[in-house]
C-alpha cells in the first residue's frame with residue numbers, strides 16, 4: 024500500500040518498535056477524514072437543549088451542523104434548530120458585529136433561551152469581528168449568559184474545538200446556586216446523549232445512589248451546568264473532548280475527576296466501580312456490585328449466543344478519538360473478533376502506544392487516515408466489519424463489508440451493559456447479513472458467481 | 474422541536490433560521506465530481522471539505538472524494554499559497570487524477586489568495602505532470618448560495634478548457650443544471666433518441682450512482698472527459714437548463730468560443746419538458762420520435778385519470794430556484810394551488826417568474842427568494858396546505874403540522890431513490906406525478922372514517 028511520503032511515519036503495525044507520529048496537521052492535499060475547530064465546538068456544545076446556538080458566519084457552517092447529531096433531549100429542543108447570521112459580502116467589508124447584535128436581539132426575546140452560545144467561524148475570525156464585545160452587550164441587555172465560542176475553523180482540528188467549547192462552558196459553571204447538592208454527587212462530562220445513552224448511565228448512577236448534578240452536555244440544561252461546581256466528582260467519558268474542562272474544574276473548584284468509558288462490559292463495570300470506590304461508601308459499593316452482577320448476567324447470554332457466529336471474524340475501525348478505539352478493541356474481542364486495523368483522527372502518541380498493547384501483533388495503526396489507504400487495507404485484510412463515521416460508511420459498503428456507525432449518526436445507544444448487547448446485535452446483524460454475498464467480490468470468492 | 478415557531482412573522486433582518494440553502498463550495502464539489510478523473514479540491518480549512526463530503530455522502534449514499542488545503546492559523550494570516558502548492562504535489566503523487574478542480578472557501582477568499590497565480594507557479598515549478606490540468610473557481614460562501622458554486626465551477630471548466638479550433642462540429646453542448654445522476658442519464662437518453670451528438674457538462678451519472686462491484690474505485694467510470702470539455706468550444710450550440718445553475722457557463726461559451734446558446738427551464742413537468750423536446754427537435758430538424766410522443770401521452774393520461782385527487786390541492790414548495798420554478802409550473806398545470814413558494818437562493822427574477830406562473834391561478838401566493846424554512850413554517854401555520862414538496866429539512870414542519878411531504882431537490886438525507894430514478898422529462902414527470910398522487914391518496918386513506926374508506930380509488 025502506497026502512502027503519501029510525509030505520512031509514512033503516521034502508520035505502524037502493532038508489534039513494531041516504531042512509534043506512531045501523530046498530533047500533526049494533515050498533509051495539504053490529502054483526502055483527510057478530519058474536520059475543523061468549529062466542528063469540534065459544535066458537537067460538544069450542541070446538545071444543550073435550552074440554549075440558543077447561533078452560528079456567526081456564512082450559511083454553510085450553520086447548514087451542515089443543523090441537527091446532524093442524534094443528541095436527544097428530554098425537554099426543550101431549541102438546539103435542533105439552525106440559527107445563523109448568514110454573513111454576506113457587505114459584512115465582509117464592513118464587519119459583522121452589528122448584524123450579530125441585531126440577530127441576538129431578534130432571537131432572544133422570541134425564543135427565550137436560558138443562555139446563548141455564539142460560534143465564531145473562519146470568516147468572522149478573519150474579518151476580525153469582536154464577538155466577545157457583542158456578547159457582553161447582549162448579556163447585559165437580556166440578562167442571560169451570552170457566551171462567545173472561539174471556534175474559528177482554521178485554529179486547528181476538532182480537538183482545538185473541544186477546548187474552545189470547554190472554555191465556553193467554564194463561563195457558565197460556577198454561576199448557579201449549589202444548595203441542596205449532596206456528598207454523593209457527580210457531573211458527567213463528555214457524553215452527548217446520542218441515542219439516549221446518558222439516560223442509561225444516569226439510571227445506573229441513580230441505582231448506585233449517586234446524584235447527577237449536570238450532564239455535559241448530553242441532554243444538558245443551562246441551569247444544571249451553572250451549578251456543576253457543586254458536584255463532588257467529575258466523570259469524564261470520551262476523554263478527548265472534555266478532560267480539559269475536568270482539569271480546570273479541579274484547579275478552580277477542587278473537584279477531582281476520573282476518566283472512564285461506559286462502552287463495553289469490562290470498561291463499564293470498571294467505570295462504575297471507580298465511581299463507587301471514589302466515594303468510599305460501603306452502601307454505594309454494595310449497590311454497584313449488585314448492579315454490575317445483575318446487568319452483566321442479563322447481557323452475557325446474549326453475547327455468548329452472538330459470539331458463536333462472530334468468532335474469528337475480522338474488524339477494522341476508524342474513529343475520532345483514541346478512547347473510543349480502546350473500548351472498541353476490547354468490546355470486539357469479547358465478541359471473539361480480531362482487529363486488523365485501528366485508526367483515529369486525533370489520537371496522541373501515548374494513545375497509540377496503549378493501542379499497540381491492546382491490539383494483536385500485525386494490527387495496522389494509523390493516524391489521520393484517508394479513504395484510499397483504508398479501502399486498500401480493508402480489502403487486503405479481508406475485513407468483515409468496518410466501524411467508522413458518515414464518510415467511511417459508503418466505502419465499506421462498496422467493498423461489500425458490514426458497517427457500524429460509531430459517530431454522530433448512530434441510532435442505537437451503545438453505552439452501558441444494555442449498550443453492549445445492542446452493539447453485539449448490531450455487529451452481528453451487519454456482519455452476518457446475507458447481502459454481502461451478493462457483492463461480486465465476495466460472490467467470486469465463494470464460487471457463487473463467475 | 475418546532476414548538477416555538479410563532480404563526481405571525483416578525484421582520485428579521487439579521488438572521489436565518491433553518492436555512493433553505495447552503496454555501497457555494499459544496500455545489501462546486503458536486504459539479505467537479507461530474508468530470509471524469511477529477512479530484513475536487515477545497516482550498517480552505519479541513520472542516521469545509523469534511524462538511525461538504527459528508528453532506529454529499531448523506532444525499533447520494535456514495536463515497537465522495539475531495540482533498541483539502543488543510544489551512545492552519547498560519548495560513549489564515551500569511552495566505553494559503555504554500556498549502557495549495559503542497560496540495561498539488563500530494564494530490565498528483567497520491568491520487569493521480571486527470572484534473573484537479575480547485576474551489577475556494579470563505580477563508581481563502583477573504584484572505585485573498587490568488588488561485589491562478591498559484592496554479593501558474595505550480596506549472597512553472599513542474600508540479601503538474603505532463604497532460605494533467607488544474608482548473609479553479611472562486612466560490613465565496615458569503616455571495617450567492619450552493620447553486621452559485623455549481624454554476625461557477627462549471628464556468629471554471631469552460632474557462633480553462635473549452636477552446637475553438639475554428640472547425641464547428643455537429644455536437645451540441647448540454648449543461649444539465651444541478652440535477653441528479655439519474656436525471657443526467659435521462660437527458661442523455663433524450664438527446665440520443667434524437668441522434669444528436671451531445672457533450673454534457675457536468676455528468677455525474679455512473680459516478681454518484683456507481684454500482685456495487687466489490688471494489689472502491691476512486692474515480693468511477695462516468696463523468697465528462699477533459700477532451701470533451703475542450704471540444705465544447707467547437708460545438709454548434711449550447712442548451713443550458715436552469716438559469717441559476719447553467720446560464721453563466723453557456724454565456725461564457727458564447728463569449729469565449731462563439732457557440733450560440735439558449736437557456737431553458739429545467740425540463741421538469743409537462744410544459745417545461747415540451748419546451749426542451751421542441752428545442753431538440755429544432756436543433757436536429759427532425760420530428761419528435763414516436764417513443765417520446767408516447768411517453769408524453771402516458772404522462773398526460775395519468776394526470777387526466779387522477780385529476781380529481783390533485784385539483785385544488787394547496788401545496789407549499791421550496792428548494793433551489795431552477796427546480797422550484799419548473800415544479801411550480803407543473804403543479805399549476807395539474808390544477809394544484811402552490812400557495813407558498815420559497816427559495817433560499819437569491820435573485821429577484823425568482824419572485825417575478827413564480828408570480829408570473831401563478832398570476833391567474835393563485836394571484837395571492839406567498840413568494841420569496843432568500844427565504845428560510847422558519848418563514849415557510851410560519852406561512853403554513855397561517856394558511857395550511859395539503860401537501861409539501863421540498864427537501865428533507867421540511868420533515869420537521871411536516872411532522873409538526875401533520876402535512877404529507879414529498880421529498881424533492883437537494884439535499885434528501887433520509888430516503889433513497891432520487892439518485893436512481895429521474896424526475897426530468899416525461900417519464901420523470903410521471904414519477905413525480907405518481908408520488909404526489911400517492912401522498913394525497915395515502916393521506917385520504919389515513920383520514921377516512923371507516924364507512925368512507927375506499928377499496929378502489
Ligand code: SF4
Pocket residue numbers: 081082083084085144145146176496497498517520521522524578579580614
Ligand atoms: S467556512 Fe465557509 S466554505 Fe466552509 S463550510 Fe463554512 S460556510 Fe462553507
